[in-house]
Amino acid sequence: MDQLTRIFLQEAADQIESLESLLLDLEESHASVELQEHFMRAAHSLKGASGTAGYSLLADLAHEVENLVQTLQEGRLTPGPDYFDLMYRSLEAMRRYLAPLAQGREDVTELESVQRELKEWFEGNGRQESELSAASAQTQDDFNLGEYDLLRIGVLEGQGKALYRIDIGFKGDTVDHEQQAISIFKELRRSGDILQSIPSEGLLADIAEENRLVLLFSCDLGLEEIGRLLPQDNLLSVAVSEYRRDRTLPVADNSAGENFIKTFASEKTVRLEMEVLDELLRLVGELMLNRVRLARISGEYQSRLADRELAAEIEETAEKLEHLTADLQSGIMRARMVPVARLFRMMKRRARQVSRRLETRVRLIGHGEWTEIDKKLFDLLSENLVAMTEVLAETICSQSSAGDSELSVFAARKGNNVILKFVGAGSPPGEDGLEQIRSSIVDCGGRLIVGEENENFQLSVSLPITLAIVPVMMVEAAEEIYAFPLEAITETFRLEKDKSSTVEGKEITEVRGNALSLLDMGDALDIAQRNEEFKQKFVVVVESGSEPIGIIVDRLIGKFDVVIKPLGSHFNGVRHISGSTILGDGKVALIINSETLIAEARGAAA
Amino acid sequence: MARKDKNAVQVDEFQAIGFQVGGEEYGLPLSEVQEIITTPHVTRVPKAPPYIAGVINLHGNVIPVFDVARRFEIGQTNLEGGSRVVVVENNGEMVGLAAEAVSNVTRLSISSVKPPPPLVSGIAAEYLTGVARLPNRFLIFLNIGLVLSNDAAKQE
Numbered sequence: 237m238d239q240l241t242r243i244f245l246q247e248a249a250d251q252i253e254s255l256e257s258l259l260l261d262l263e264e265s266h267a268s269v270e271l272q273e274h275f276m277r278a279a280h281s282l283k284g285a286s287g288t289a290g291y292s293l294l295a296d297l298a299h300e301v302e303n304l305v306q307t308l309q310e311g312r313l314t315p316g317p318d319y320f321d322l323m324y325r326s327l328e329a330m331r332r333y334l335a336p337l338a339q340g341r342e343d344v345t346e347l348e349s350v351q352r353e354l355k356e357w358f359e360g361n362g363r364q365e366s367e368l369s370a371a372s373a374q375t376q377d378d379f380n381l382g383e384y385d386l387l388r389i390g391v392l393e394g395q396g397k398a399l400y401r402i403d404i405g406f407k408g409d410t411v412d413h414e415q416q417a418i419s420i421f422k423e424l425r426r427s428g429d430i431l432q433s434i435p436s437e438g439l440l441a442d443i444a445e446e447n448r449l450v451l452l453f454s455c456d457l458g459l460e461e462i463g464r465l466l467p468q469d470n471l472l473s474v475a476v477s478e479y480r481r482d483r484t485l486p487v488a489d490n491s492a493g494e495n496f497i498k499t500f501a502s503e504k505t506v507r508l509e510m511e512v513l514d515e516l517l518r519l520v521g522e523l524m525l526n527r528v529r530l531a532r533i534s535g536e537y538q539s540r541l542a543d544r545e546l547a548a549e550i551e552e553t554a555e556k557l558e559h560l561t562a563d564l565q566s567g568i569m570r571a572r573m574v575p576v577a578r579l580f581r582m583m584k585r586r587a588r589q590v591s592r593r594l595e596t597r598v599r600l601i602g603h604g605e606w607t608e609i610d611k612k613l614f615d616l617l618s619e620n621l622v623a624m625t626e627v628l629a630e631t632i633c634s635q636s637s638a639g640d641s642e643l644s645v646f647a648a649r650k651g652n653n654v655i656l657k658f659v660g661a662g663s664p665p666g667e668d669g670l671e672q673i674r675s676s677i678v679d680c681g682g683r684l685i686v687g688e689e690n691e692n693f694q695l696s697v698s699l700p701i702t703l704a705i706v707p708v709m710m711v712e713a714a715e716e717i718y719a720f721p722l723e724a725i726t727e728t729f730r731l732e733k734d735k736s737s738t739v740e741g742k743e744i745t746e747v748r749g750n751a752l753s754l755l756d757m758g759d760a761l762d763i764a765q766r767n768e769e770f771k772q773k774f775v776v777v778v779e780s781g782s783e784p785i786g787i788i789v790d791r792l793i794g795k796f797d798v799v800i801k802p803l804g805s806h807f808n809g810v811r812h813i814s815g816s817t818i819l820g821d822g823k824v825a826l827i828i829n830s831e832t833l834i835a836e837a838r839g840a841a842a
Numbered sequence: 843m844a845r846k847d848k849n850a851v852q853v854d855e856f857q858a859i860g861f862q863v864g865g866e867e868y869g870l871p872l873s874e875v876q877e878i879i880t881t882p883h884v885t886r887v888p889k890a891p892p893y894i895a896g897v898i899n900l901h902g903n904v905i906p907v908f909d910v911a912r913r914f915e916i917g918q919t920n921l922e923g924g925s926r927v928v929v930v931e932n933n934g935e936m937v938g939l940a941a942e943a944v945s946n947v948t949r950l951s952i953s954s955v956k957p958p959p960p961l962v963s964g965i966a967a968e969y970l971t972g973v974a975r976l977p978n979r980f981l982i983f984l985n986i987g988l989v990l991s992n993d994a995a996k997q998e
Contacts, residue, residue: 522902716886761888801904803897804935805888806992812888816897816904822905824885824897 245290245338251282252331255301257581259327263320263588272309276302280380287439293347294330295439300354301326304327310363313361317592317631322357324585326350379432379452382727388431392454397428398478399463402451407445413443419450423465428455447472452479466750510611510691513572520565520798525820530554569705572612576647576656577605579618583625587643590629604647609654613680613699614792620676621656621697627669628658628695635662649701653682653723656697663692678831680816681706681721681800698723706800708817708827710793711776713757717825718789719798719817725780728792731773745775745786752777755837756788761812778830785834800827811836855951858974860981861928861941863910869974869981870954876929876936878944880884881921893974895940900929907938908990916964931988948981950974955983 260277265271283298304323307313309681329350336343379385386458389399404420406413417440424430432452443449462476512637531554580602586602625643632641646657664686674684682699700706700723708719709728729747736745736754743754754775759762775786798817801824807813814829855871884896884907893913897904909929911917918926919940927938955972962970962982969989974981 518902544941763886763888803904804906805933806894806906806935806937806990807887807890808992810887812889813887816885818899818902818904822899823883824899826885826887826897 241289242338243341244285245334248282248285248289248294249331249334251278251285252327252334253578253581254278254322255282256327256331256585259320259323260581260584260588266308266315269309272305276306276309279305284436287436292352292439293344294333297326297330297347297351297354298473300358303705304354305356307361320614321592322642326354352399354837378436379450385431388429389454392429395456397454397456399431400455400459401477401479402453402454402462402466403473403475403477404449404451404466404471406447406449407470407472408447414440415449416467417443417449420451420466424453424455424462424796427457427462427465428453430454438618456566469612471697479708508571510572510615513568516568517565517799520568521818523561524565524799525818525822527554527557527821530557532802545578565705571612572610573608574611574614575606576614576654577602579609579614579621580605580647580781582618582622586622586625587629588627590633594630594633596633598636598643599641600625600629600643600645602645602647607647607649607654609699610701616680617676617699624658624670624673624695624697627665627673628660631665631669631693632660632662633692650698651764654699654701656699658695658697658766659692661692664688664695674831678829681723681814681827683723683831705797706827707795707797709776709795710819710825711757711774711789712791712793713761713789716763717759717793717823718818719796719825719827720776720778720830721827722795725776726779726784727777729775729777731786731788743788747777747786752784752786753837754788760787760836783838785837787830787833796827798827844845854953857947857949858981858983859947860945860979861926861939862943863919863941867945867979867981868910869983869988870930870970870986871983872947874930876931876985878926878928881925881927881940884921895919897997898927900938903936904918905929905936909940909942910984910989914965914969930986930990932987934975937971937990948976950951950976950981958982 238357255275255278258271258278262268262271262275279298279302283295283302286292286295301323304319304326308315313319329346331743333343333347380549381772402424406416420431421430421437430437430451434450441598457465459476459478463474466474468474478652496526530550534547534550534554537550538544541547558716582602583598584602586597591597591599595802613829625645628643632643641661642661646655646659648655648657670684670686677684677697677699680699682697685696685698687694687696700721707722707726708721709722710717731745731754736742736743743756744751745754746752752775773788773790774792775788776792777784777786779785800815801817803813812829812832813826815827816824819825858869859872859875859878860867860869862868879900882898884898887894887895887906890896891904893909895907895909895912897906909919911919920942921940924940924943926944928941928944929936929938931937954976957973958967958970958973960967962973965982965984969985971983971985974983
């Protein structure tokens with residue numbers, strides 16, 4: 237697949253996502269002219285791009301969707317849920333059509349079926365048949381200029397170039413009109429810019445029906461000179477006139493300005509595959525390890541080296557390296573961050589689906605959508621979080637007698653975490669519905685806390701800012717080193733020999749007057765202990781939901797920020813281990829999933 | 843007539859390495875081998891399948907180490923001493939195969955690799971691509987993809 241096609245597919249996917257987001261907004265305020273215009277422009281640009289890339293089916297569908305919103309704008313109908321269902325379905329059909337294209341597979345069935353639905357809808361709503369045919373058969377004479385076009389025009393005018401409208405009529409004989417059009421394009425481009433054409437360049441084949449080509453052309457030539465560029469003898473008619481646009485870009489309107497910035501902001505960004513970032517991160521990890529080694533060596537050198545100056549220089553360099561590595565690391569981390577807005581959109585859609593299914597309205601209202609999370613985290617958890625939205629929406633609906641309910645989501649950054657708080661009326665959903673979701677959240681180093689307050693339920697999902705690095709407490713147990721995510725630890729203390737007792741087969745100790753259940757790490761992980769003699773032990777207290785549990789380990793090593801390395805598919809069924817990390821000496825240490833550890837301990841107690 | 847480059851591999855030949863596990867020698871086409879390293883510290887993974895000896899650090903990536911002997915329940919690979927880890931790629935992931943020793947690269951003719959009998963040293967034929975007879979040894983060629991497959995292991 238060539239580069240251009242790949243870029244188109246990526247851009248088109250983005251455009252469809254924008255359209256979905258706009259649709260959500262449009263559903264809330266369908267009379268907003270600004271939203272309608274915005275939507276139509278986006279659909280129009282998707283149409284143009286698809287046509288140019290050769291995906292005419294997609295272009296057609298984009299055109300239909302644009303028309304759909306146009307009927308809204310013309311005030312010819314009050315849109316009901318069916319209208320929006322059709323719109324969502326169309327966008328989804330487009331999305332699903334695009335996805336396999338990247339792998340070279342094309343499936344047009346869904347597109348065609350939605351096309352038929354749209355046709356039926358238009359017929360049912362009294363639309364002219366002619367407007368349903370190929371996208372190129374626009375009867376509009378005027379060019380539909382978007383902001384980008386207007387900006388281009390502005391730039392060209394600033395260069396002293398004029399705008400012309402060129403109307404070309406083709407002879408109705410057997411001459412290949414498309415070929416003629418292509419050579420006209422080529423010839424004109426030698427002297428100026430073609431800003432727009434009707435039909436669009438990707439759909440020139442449709443000239444056969446229209447026998448007509450209209451161009452918006454910019455150059456610094458005069459009318460006559462332009463005329464001379466065209467093969468007038470072979471054409472039926474040629475008319476060149478100065479083009480004056482009716483619509484000027486309102487300068488004072490801030491939203492338009494914002495959109496400008498958004499269009500051009502995209503030119504300042506670079507597309508990067510996640511794999512590249514991952515590799516960079518891995519390299520940074522290696523860099524960090526070697527930096528630590530260097531620091532150790534420099535320390536040893538200092539004690540052995542007679543040359544104090546050299547030793548100091550080595551130390552200084554090692555320190556500098558540390559700062560540089562840290563900065564590099566946080567730079568790469570930042571590149572991985574994406575706003576949760578996208579997640580909110582997905583959740584809103586799911587809430588809407590639940591509403592339609594249960595015939596009770598439940599709206600999802602998002603706050604703090606610009607809060608950022610690691611893209612990796614997003615990829616891993618988005619499905620689960622959207623599933624959670626479904627569970628919560630259903631729970632609210634089942635408990636609510638009113639026809640209109642709300643589910644609020646608050647996203648905020650808190651220290652090294654991002655908190656997503658879901659609030660809704662009624663009691664929280666049962667634990668079974670949340671088990672799968674809870675487990676995935678914990679595997680990512682996060683937590684799920686369920687609570688109630690004032691007849692509302694509150695579900696807090698706490699996620700590490702970045703999946704890549706997590707602060708842990710390193711411990712030693714049965715001669716291996718393990719890492720406990722700090723997030724789950726409430727406290728640690730030394731366990732004296734006589735301070736624990738056994739009650740009904742379970743070990744218990746007392747902390748500040750309260751009983752604390754203990755669980756030996758070696759037992760929990762089925763690791764053989766070298767000797768059973770009770771040395772001095774330490775306890776790591778972890779908490780999940782209600783009761784805390786103390787995990788008995790041999791030694792506390794210390795707090796570290798570690799880079800999480802996933803274990804791979806061979807370890808999918810392994811309990812209690814959620815990942816691994818590489819220690820300073822190059823050895824691999826496992827990261828413990830304290831949630832499952834606690835669950836097992838509780839299960840055993842039950 | 844041009845002198846034949848004695849290092850060039852003939853079309854009907856391929857290069858392979860042998861790795862020793864529990865007294866048997868298994869063959870792997872060189873094209874399948876990513877690299878061979880001295881066994882580093884292997885971190886045990888509690889509650890992992892018994893044929894996974896643990897995980898190691900390979901250039902900053904954490905990869906599993908497979909024990910072929912335990913996979914087919916014909917013993918256990920000794921990871922001490924001069925043992926090696928043969929790194930192969932499987933389904934987009936890197937995996938290490940524990941080996942007590944690794945032989946030099948051998949050139950074999952494709953025709954010397956015969957279809958395996960139903961059971962070779964305790965391993966069912968479906969896991970083998972063939973057996974090659976060399977001057978003083980046998981090389982058992984494993985179907986690595988299947989050996990490392992999770993599904994196959996689960997079905998047993």
